[in-house]
Amino acid sequence: xxxxxxxxxxxxIPVILVxxxxxxVFVRETTDPTARLRASRDTHAVARERARLHxxxxxxxxxxxxxxxxxxxxxxxxxxxxxxxxxxxxxAMRNTLQLILWGILISAVVAxxxxxxxxxxxxxxxxxxxxxxSFIGLSMPPFWFGxxxxxxxxxxxxxxxxxHDPIVYSIGLHxxxxxxxxxxxxxxxPVATLCVQIIASWSRYQRASMLDVMSADYIxxxxxxxxxxxxxxFKHGLRNALVPLVTVMAIDIGYxxxxxxxxxxxxxxxxxxxxxxxxxxxxxxxxxxxxLIIVATSIIVFNLLADVLxxxxxxxxxxx
Amino acid sequence: MTPNVTxxxxxxxxxxxxxxxxxxxxxxxACGGSSGTKSTKSGGTxxxxxxxxTGGAVTIAAEQExxxxxxxxxxxxxxxxxxxxxxxxxxxxxxxVGGKYIPSVLLAGEPTLKTGPPQVVTYKIxxxxxxxxxxxxxxxxxxxxxxQIATGSGIYDRTNYKNIESIDDSKPDTPxxxxxxxxxxxxxxxxxxxxxxxxxxxxxxxxDRSALMKDxxxxxxxxxxxKWNKGTDITLTxxxxxxxxxxxxxxxxxxFTTDTASEAQAYKTGQVVAAYPQPQIESAELKTARDxxxxxxxxxxxxxxxxxxxxxxxxxxxxxxxxxxxxxxxQAIVKQLFGPLDPTIKASQSxxxxxxxxxxxxxxxxxxxxxxxxxxxxxxxxxxGWKKGSDGIWAKGGKPASFKLATTTGNHRRDxxxxxxxxxxxxxxxxxxxxxxxxxxxxxxxxxxxKGDFDAAIYAEVATLDPGLCLLFCSxxxxxxxxxxxxxxxxxxxxxxxxxxxxxADVTLGAADVTLNKDKRDSLIREGEKVLADxxxxxxxxxxxxxxxxxxxxxxxxxxxxxxxxxxxNINKWYRTG
Numbered sequence: 001x002x003x004x005x006x007x008x009x010x011x012x013i014p015v016i017l018v019x020x021x022x023x024x025v026f027v028r029e030t031t032d033p034t035a036r037l038r039a040s041r042d043t044h045a046v047a048r049e050r051a052r053l054h055x056x057x058x059x060x061x062x063x064x065x066x067x068x069x070x071x072x073x074x075x076x077x078x079x080x081x082x083x084x085x086x087x088x089x090x091x092a093m094r095n096t097l098q099l100i101l102w103g104i105l106i107s108a109v110v111a112x113x114x115x116x117x118x119x120x121x122x123x124x125x126x127x128x129x130x131x132x133x134s135f136i137g138l139s140m141p142p143f144w145f146g147x148x149x150x151x152x153x154x155x156x157x158x159x160x161x162x163x164h165d166p167i168v169y170s171i172g173l174h175x176x177x178x179x180x181x182x183x184x185x186x187x188x189x190p191v192a193t194l195c196v197q198i199i200a201s202w203s204r205y206q207r208a209s210m211l212d213v214m215s216a217d218y219i220x221x222x223x224x225x226x227x228x229x230x231x232x233x234f235k236h237g238l239r240n241a242l243v244p245l246v247t248v249m250a251i252d253i254g255y256x257x258x259x260x261x262x263x264x265x266x267x268x269x270x271x272x273x274x275x276x277x278x279x280x281x282x283x284x285x286x287x288x289x290x291x292l293i294i295v296a297t298s299i300i301v302f303n304l305l306a307d308v309l310x311x312x313x314x315x316x317x318x319x320x
Numbered sequence: 321m322t323p324n325v326t327x328x329x330x331x332x333x334x335x336x337x338x339x340x341x342x343x344x345x346x347x348x349x350a351c352g353g354s355s356g357t358k359s360t361k362s363g364g365t366x367x368x369x370x371x372x373x374t375g376g377a378v379t380i381a382a383e384q385e386x387x388x389x390x391x392x393x394x395x396x397x398x399x400x401x402x403x404x405x406x407x408x409x410x411x412x413x414x415x416x417v418g419g420k421y422i423p424s425v426l427l428a429g430e431p432t433l434k435t436g437p438p439q440v441v442t443y444k445i446x447x448x449x450x451x452x453x454x455x456x457x458x459x460x461x462x463x464x465x466x467x468q469i470a471t472g473s474g475i476y477d478r479t480n481y482k483n484i485e486s487i488d489d490s491k492p493d494t495p496x497x498x499x500x501x502x503x504x505x506x507x508x509x510x511x512x513x514x515x516x517x518x519x520x521x522x523x524x525x526x527x528d529r530s531a532l533m534k535d536x537x538x539x540x541x542x543x544x545x546x547k548w549n550k551g552t553d554i555t556l557t558x559x560x561x562x563x564x565x566x567x568x569x570x571x572x573x574x575x576f577t578t579d580t581a582s583e584a585q586a587y588k589t590g591q592v593v594a595a596y597p598q599p600q601i602e603s604a605e606l607k608t609a610r611d612x613x614x615x616x617x618x619x620x621x622x623x624x625x626x627x628x629x630x631x632x633x634x635x636x637x638x639x640x641x642x643x644x645x646x647x648x649x650x651q652a653i654v655k656q657l658f659g660p661l662d663p664t665i666k667a668s669q670s671x672x673x674x675x676x677x678x679x680x681x682x683x684x685x686x687x688x689x690x691x692x693x694x695x696x697x698x699x700x701x702x703x704x705g706w707k708k709g710s711d712g713i714w715a716k717g718g719k720p721a722s723f724k725l726a727t728t729t730g731n732h733r734r735d736x737x738x739x740x741x742x743x744x745x746x747x748x749x750x751x752x753x754x755x756x757x758x759x760x761x762x763x764x765x766x767x768x769x770x771k772g773d774f775d776a777a778i779y780a781e782v783a784t785l786d787p788g789l790c791l792l793f794c795s796x797x798x799x800x801x802x803x804x805x806x807x808x809x810x811x812x813x814x815x816x817x818x819x820x821x822x823x824x825a826d827v828t829l830g831a832a833d834v835t836l837n838k839d840k841r842d843s844l845i846r847e848g849e850k851v852l853a854d855x856x857x858x859x860x861x862x863x864x865x866x867x868x869x870x871x872x873x874x875x876x877x878x879x880x881x882x883x884x885x886x887x888x889x890n891i892n893k894w895y896r897t898g
Contacts, residue, residue: 032767035763035766035767080387081385081387082387082388082395083387083388083550087550088550088551091550091551092551095551150585150589154585154589154591155585155588155589158589158590159610163590164590164874165590165591166589166590166591169591170582170585170586170589170591171575171577171582171585171586171591171592172552172553172575172576172577173552174549174552174553175379175573175575175591265579265582266582267582268575268576268577268578268579268582268586270551270552270576274578278578281730281760281761282760282761283760283763283766
């Protein structure tokens with residue numbers, strides 16, 4: 001197992017390096033990191049930044065200097081906010097992680113429950129209902145769902161019942177009140193927006209995988225031996241049916257680090273998506289480059305995790 | 321049978337839930353209630369009629385997050401930072417209210433002024449004035465603040481402070497400011513106020529001020545103690561040692577809501593009780609929100625206009641620039657842009673600012689001679705050798721009067737302005753090229769404008785500290801290698817007639833021949849403003865209005881706009897209403 005993990009880990013290093021080279025070249029060739037400083041009253045600001053980024057050196061040298069600084073945590077300051085890029089990204093990551101954590105947790109529980117039920121009760125009324133809802137969920141863009149959810153769950157109830165405060169909030173992660181309830185009321189809508197497509201997608205995977213497993217010989221044998229139905233489903237069926245879903249989940253989580261731009265924008269959450277949007281709009285390459293590298297790295301890391309998990313859950317993969 | 325029992329149980333649960341929700345809804349409905357009051361006013365403060373409640377917390381939308389809280393440093397350029405944190409925590413010598421300077425509660429009264437030379441200002445500190453740790457605010461705090469601004473590194477602006485020769489702090493409650501013998505400072509009331517205030521020497525002296533302040537601080541000499549939760553909000557709680565009007569609220573949260581649409585939605589859904597939104601056309605929808613007071617103020621620090629590149633064809637001709645000014649019905653444009661917000665807003669008639677203590681005295685409406693007059697356009701253009709082609713566009717030497725118009729992307733109001741200008745200028749024989757030359761704000765202000773890579777652009781200029789506007793129009797401020805490409809004269813106008821009066825009138829240049837005599841400056845600035853209206857490097861369109869919005873069923877107090885300190889300048893007097 002250690003050899004397998006080590007080998008996968010070694011494969012990932014050149015992938016991250018190649019990704020960083022490509023991203024560096026694309027960003028450097030398409031944007032000018034000193035553009036914003038031209039409007040500065042500080043006459044030496046542009047020259048200082050050019051020297052700091054070694055912009056007068058050949059591109060490979062620039063990359064090497066950037067990589068050394070990046071690896072040592074010297075990410076510089078944002079051209080827009082003048083704050084430390086490292087602390088901005090750390091803060092944004094913390095907010096995005098909250099969304100991802102709750103979103104994944106809820107999605108996993110609901111999707112697995114739906115998938116198992118739909119497989120066990122195949123072609124039942126609820127199976128058809130879940131199938132229909134899954135397709136609706138898959139075809140519903142997050143921005144649309146988010147806006148409709150705000151209208152129906154924030155705006156309308158407040159005015160219908162003349163409430164002083166809305167039941168759930170649509171701005172940020174915290175309010176003036178503080179506390180767990182306040183936190184939950186802020187998280188409810190963005191997490192729901194995040195969950196809809198994920199639940200729809202994962203529940204289909206889980207259903208298909210569960211159906212596959214439930215028709216396997218060992219399940220039939222277990223049933224023939226008189227093993228209780230609940231034990232057959234959860235111990236023999238679900239455990240094996242989770243293998244493909246776990247790998248899909250790991251890959252999806254990697255993408256979420258950079259893929260919540262619309263959700264974060266709609267709900268004004270200062271996470272990675274909002275940070276990217278602001279940096280892109282303002283041409284802030286000091287933020288863009290580390291952001292892209294971190295997101296690319298998280299995708300690669302979670303792909304690696306998916307491979308490792310697959311190896312852990314299915315010994316045949318390790319052997320091959 | 322088991323499934324049936326379960327279903328029956330579920331049905332019962334659902335029924336109970338519906339009943340509970342219905343009762344809850346009715347109870348809540350009974351708790352609420354509103355009369356739908358709305359108001360639209362221009363300027364001033366408005367008092368709410370609701371019953372004042374003691375304490376409580378309110379959440380207010382903040383459109384921008386500050387960059388840094390070291391207010392005197394170059395990193396602290398954000399007005400929102402000063403409005404929400406700086407002005408709430410730093411004591412300042414003077415308040416600017418209604419365009420006038422009023423001694424603040426930091427002082428025991430109006431300082432005494434000896435005109436000199438040398439000019440000497442003697443302040444008397446209020447004996448009750450203390451920092452949040454109980455230490456008195458002293459003359460040494462004034463001296464320390466001056467020293468930091470005048471000699472520190474990375475300072476945003478040293479104007480006025482560099483004219484000070486010394487500050488006598490021998491009497492702790494009486495700072496005596498002596499100016500340099502050859503300088504008299506007409507704007508001395510800006511000292512230890514404005515966006516700077518006074519810093520606590522006992523906490524900062526001998527230490528790295530920037531490091532201690534830039535990420536926020538826990539001391540205060542104002543009505544509130546502020547906590548900056550980066551990326552999320554600024555939370556204000558009352559300063560127990562504040563000697564002025566005690567805050568009536570227990571907590572104020574300025575929630576960063578940088579997206580205009582989200583801000584409007586947050587207000588309408590009651591997630592924030594007040595907002596200070598940018599004057600977008602969409603902001604008008606807030607007027608109709610329930611229980612809303614909506615105030616539009618045109619006394620602002622931003623002036624929007626069309627800025628022309630005087631080194632690019634066809635704007636390298638003064639006649640063309642004047643003809644453009646005669647092509648536009650600016651009042652009609654302003655009505656289209658801001659009519660839904662406030663139909664009384666007038667077009668600007670100067671490239672100077674007609675509000676605020678530093679500028680208002682110098683404002684003259686020199687652009688009021690420009691109104692839509694196509695005969696005048698014909699006269700100017702034909703006089704300059706232009707002829708109209710078969711397409712109705714002016715041409716000279718085979719080149720049509722065609723140009724690119726740029727502005728920042730993603731701003732609906734400016735998009736509409738472009739379309740209106742394109743249409744009006746076409747009628748007058750000028751072609752605004754399609755598509756527009758728009759760019760992201762970073763690219764436009766960081767690249768295109770400083771490099772002169774534009775023909776004409778629509779953007780707002782922010783008031784300079786000096787009414788001479790030399791920074792924006794004098795030839796030495798054209799971006800060049802000589803000034804490290806940092807000059808702000810993006811119109812690239814070179815006019816000796818303008819440089820002559822304005823250079824010695826502009827204190828921001830720090831030049832040796834600068835005069836600070838008010839009468840002499842007034843005369844010089846007046847002369848320059850006339851030249852500017854003749855040269856027309858830019859055409860003023862509107863004073864970018866400020867909008868103050870609040871829920872009058874949730875919030876009360878003397879609420880209104882202050883052009884310098886924003887909407888929140890007197891937030892210690894606000895209260896929740898019942």
